[in-house]
Amino acid sequence: MQPIADICQRVREYSPLIHCITNPISINQCANAVLAVGARPIMAEHPAEVEEITATARALMLNLGNITDARMESMRLSARTAQNRHIPVLLDAVGVACSRLRRGYIRKLLQEATPAVIKGNYSEIHALYRENYCSSGVDADAALDVQTLDRTAMELARAYHTVILASGRVDIITDGKRLVHVKNGNPQLSGITGTGCMLGALTAAYLSVQPDMDAAVTACVVLGICGQLAETDRGSGSFQVNLMDKLSTVGKAEIERYMDREEIRNEEA
Numbered sequence: 001m002q003p004i005a006d007i008c009q010r011v012r013e014y015s016p017l018i019h020c021i022t023n024p025i026s027i028n029q030c031a032n033a034v035l036a037v038g039a040r041p042i043m044a045e046h047p048a049e050v051e052e053i054t055a056t057a058r059a060l061m062l063n064l065g066n067i068t069d070a071r072m073e074s075m076r077l078s079a080r081t082a083q084n085r086h087i088p089v090l091l092d093a094v095g096v097a098c099s100r101l102r103r104g105y106i107r108k109l110l111q112e113a114t115p116a117v118i119k120g121n122y123s124e125i126h127a128l129y130r131e132n133y134c135s136s137g138v139d140a141d142a143a144l145d146v147q148t149l150d151r152t153a154m155e156l157a158r159a160y161h162t163v164i165l166a167s168g169r170v171d172i173i174t175d176g177k178r179l180v181h182v183k184n185g186n187p188q189l190s191g192i193t194g195t196g197c198m199l200g201a202l203t204a205a206y207l208s209v210q211p212d213m214d215a216a217v218t219a220c221v222v223l224g225i226c227g228q229l230a231e232t233d234r235g236s237g238s239f240q241v242n243l244m245d246k247l248s249t250v251g252k253a254e255i256e257r258y259m260d261r262e263e264i265r266n267e268e269a
């Protein structure tokens with residue numbers, strides 16, 4: 001795989017524009033995360049302008065959290081533009097395990113366009129695989145284990161010819177041939193809203209310079225290490241501030257020192 005510090009460095013060097021169509025709950029954290037790692041966010045979502053905006057971007061992030069009619073229409077238009085122009089897309093299946101509307105929408109979207117990466121927490125990825133699986137809320141079902149998600153993610157990646165990123169205590173990334181686990185992270189990351197959305201935004205930023213599964217691995221390592229370094233006993237407000245500080249300052253030395261990534265399977269080798 002490409003060295004993670006090199007992928008990070010290329011984003012800082014080129015300052016790519018990242019178009020994000022996302023939910024209003026975590027839109028600010030996502031924009032700041034993209035800026036912190038050296039890319040430029042644009043959070044445009046009006047259906048009449050998104051095609052024009054996507055065409056100027058180096059990657060597109062689509063996030064289903066807090067879906068509305070307007071955002072559904074915009075995401076479809078932007079996905080089509082990105083597909084035609086070979087702009088990599090990160091699709092974040094937020095809430096798909098608890099909503100028939102989102103499940104139906106994502107299925108249609110996937111018939112029209114192939115994202116470079118589909119991401120979700122364990123429940124969301126499992127819901128894309130098992131038609132009848134449901135869970136409540138946007139957080140992950142604690143009963144789903146890593147082995148189950150390894151299988152689910154690999155089969156989904158093969159079926160959709162894409163990369164699957166299943167986030168959780170262990171992040172799972174696969175393109176159907178390679179399977180990587182990233183164990184960096186901190187339980188405090190699940191104590192503030194939107195860290196999963198930030199992971200999607202960071203993956204889109206790294207996809208702009210590395211359009212394959214190494215972009216997703218890089219985002220998991222960077223967010224995970226920054227989560228570890230941000231740990232605090234002062235509470236979740238301070239953790240959120242520390243996290244943003246670490247994202248904007250983390251460098252090669254810390255990445256190489258703390259990276260906890262394991263290649264579980266590689267059918268290409």
Ligand SMILES: Nc1ncnc2c1ncn2[C@@H]1O[C@H](COP(=O)(O)OP(=O)(O)OP(=O)(O)O)[C@@H](O)[C@H]1O
Pocket residue numbers: 120121122138139140167168169170171184185186187188189190192193194195196197198199220223224
């Ligand atoms: N218990 C944990 N220990 C270590 N890292 C964790 C833990 N839980 C989540 N993370 C990390 O937090 C980040 C977000 O993942 P998570 O699966 O919590 O997203 P999510 O459920 O989609 O979040 P949200 O809906 O709030 O955006 C990932 O980088 C993941 O590795």
Ligand SMILES: Cc1ncsc1CCO
Pocket residue numbers: 023025026065066094095138193194195196197
């Ligand atoms: C809390 C919440 N609800 C819809 S999206 C979102 C942000 C984290 O996914």
